[in-house]
Amino acid sequence: MKKTLVNTLLLSLLIMIIPTIVVAEDHHREPEKTEAYNPTPAILHHIADSYEWHLWGNVSIPLPVILYSEGNFDVFLSSNFNHGESKVVKGDRIYKIDHHHIIEENNKEFINISITKNVASMMMSVLLLFLLLGKTANSYKNKKVAPKGIQAFLEPLILFVRDDIIKSNIGPKYEKFTMFLMTVFFFILINNLLGLTPGAANVTGNISVTLVLSLFTFIIITISANKGYWKHIVNPPGTPLIIKTIMVPIEIFGIFTKPFALMIRLFANITAGHIIIFSLISLIFVASNNGENVVAGWSVAPISVLFVLFIFLIEILVAFLQAYIFTLLSAVFIGLAVKEENH
Amino acid sequence: MEINGIAAIGAGLSAIGAGIGIGMIGGKALEAMARQPEHSGMIQTNMFIAAALVEGVALFGVVVALMQG
Numbered sequence: 001m002k003k004t005l006v007n008t009l010l011l012s013l014l015i016m017i018i019p020t021i022v023v024a025e026d027h028h029r030e031p032e033k034t035e036a037y038n039p040t041p042a043i044l045h046h047i048a049d050s051y052e053w054h055l056w057g058n059v060s061i062p063l064p065v066i067l068y069s070e071g072n073f074d075v076f077l078s079s080n081f082n083h084g085e086s087k088v089v090k091g092d093r094i095y096k097i098d099h100h101h102i103i104e105e106n107n108k109e110f111i112n113i114s115i116t117k118n119v120a121s122m123m124m125s126v127l128l129l130f131l132l133l134g135k136t137a138n139s140y141k142n143k144k145v146a147p148k149g150i151q152a153f154l155e156p157l158i159l160f161v162r163d164d165i166i167k168s169n170i171g172p173k174y175e176k177f178t179m180f181l182m183t184v185f186f187f188i189l190i191n192n193l194l195g196l197t198p199g200a201a202n203v204t205g206n207i208s209v210t211l212v213l214s215l216f217t218f219i220i221i222t223i224s225a226n227k228g229y230w231k232h233i234v235n236p237p238g239t240p241l242i243i244k245t246i247m248v249p250i251e252i253f254g255i256f257t258k259p260f261a262l263m264i265r266l267f268a269n270i271t272a273g274h275i276i277i278f279s280l281i282s283l284i285f286v287a288s289n290n291g292e293n294v295v296a297g298w299s300v301a302p303i304s305v306l307f308v309l310f311i312f313l314i315e316i317l318v319a320f321l322q323a324y325i326f327t328l329l330s331a332v333f334i335g336l337a338v339k340e341e342n343h
Numbered sequence: 344m345e346i347n348g349i350a351a352i353g354a355g356l357s358a359i360g361a362g363i364g365i366g367m368i369g370g371k372a373l374e375a376m377a378r379q380p381e382h383s384g385m386i387q388t389n390m391f392i393a394a395a396l397v398e399g400v401a402l403f404g405v406v407v408a409l410m411q412g
Contacts, residue, residue: 164388261399268402325395332392 037290039282047202047274049118051078069110121201169331184328187248192319199211205270210263215328218259225337273315280308350408357404364397
């Protein structure tokens with residue numbers, strides 16, 4: 001159990017670090033110049049990653065920006081950018097924020113490994129995960145006492161993931177995949193749930209994070225697949241040659257679409273949930289035209305809040321469901337790859 | 344961009360497809376569970392897998408619509 005914990009931490013750290021290097025997809029668009037209130041920029045601002053942790057109004061926590069270029073690191077707080085209005089001069093380099101991205105004025109190359117909002121949020125969730133699971137693991141030292149506290153909550157969940165997801169889909173050789181799948185389940189679950197708290201970052205709704213998670217699944221499927229799996233892809237037995245010419249390309253394409261679908265599914269589900277919640281809240285501001293018509297705003301508000309409450313409850317279900325689906329499908333794909341032939 | 348609503352129509356169409364697909368999966372799974380309650384755990388797992396696969400295709404449509412604005 002202790003070894004599993006250390007491995008869990010290492011894997012979580014890896015998952016945390018890699019997305020900062022992968023260039024994040026940004027859905028920024030120019031705000032439209034119309035008279036009516038347009039909620040789109042505010043919504044996209046809330047679901048996107050940023051260099052500062054915006055809490056409310058003008059209050060935001062500055063996060064460290066770390067830029068690497070030609071052997072030296074430029075480290076400074078994101079508050080130096082003054083919300084994108086100032087430029088930061090470091091030696092012969094001038095950094096500025098353009099469309100939520102840090103760029104160098106003379107287009108010099110650099111690698112951005114900043115602690116962004118998503119990375120900071122992931123650090124917190126990994127710490128929380130480590131504390132919760134560590135406490136659970138430690139409480140097994142005293143075997144005579146019945147589970148209580150956080151252990152009593154997590155034990156059924158861990159057993160459910162192990163027995164119903166991992167064991168039943170991978171088969172007898174399930175043990176070496178337990179570490180990865182258990183980590184993925186709890187990592188997605190805790191980030192989904194933390195993402196629903198007000199002011200938190202949208203970690204699992206960031207396509208770089210889900211890309212890395214599904215990349216791990218892809219690598220594990222590819223390196224643990226047995227001979228039968230590859231044989232069925234490259235040369236399906238008992239198939240006429242003319243069908244093979246169609247089937248083999250589709251099967252090879254299928255190797256990549258499985259993890260790709262995992263990536264898109266988690267990203268789109270969580271992002272769509274956040275957009276729906278923000279859209280329903282925005283209805284108040286659309287109706288009142290950003291505070292001009294107070295009566296209309298107050299009359300829409302109760303309906304809007306009720307709908308938001310309803311969607312929030314659904315999103316808690318979705319948080320569990322998506323963690324379950326990601327782990328389940330990963331287990332099914334790994335199970336297909338390691339299954340022994342019995343015909 | 345002259346036509347603004349076209350992406351929303353695409354998202355709606357993909358939602359219709361997913362709705363029909365997941366509805367059929369859920370309905371058939373319920374029928375199967377009512378006939379053989381002793382296998383309901385296995386049916387439920389397979390129902391989730393099939394629903395997730397259908398939903399995945401629908402979400403591709405939604406993501407494309409989102410990118411087009």
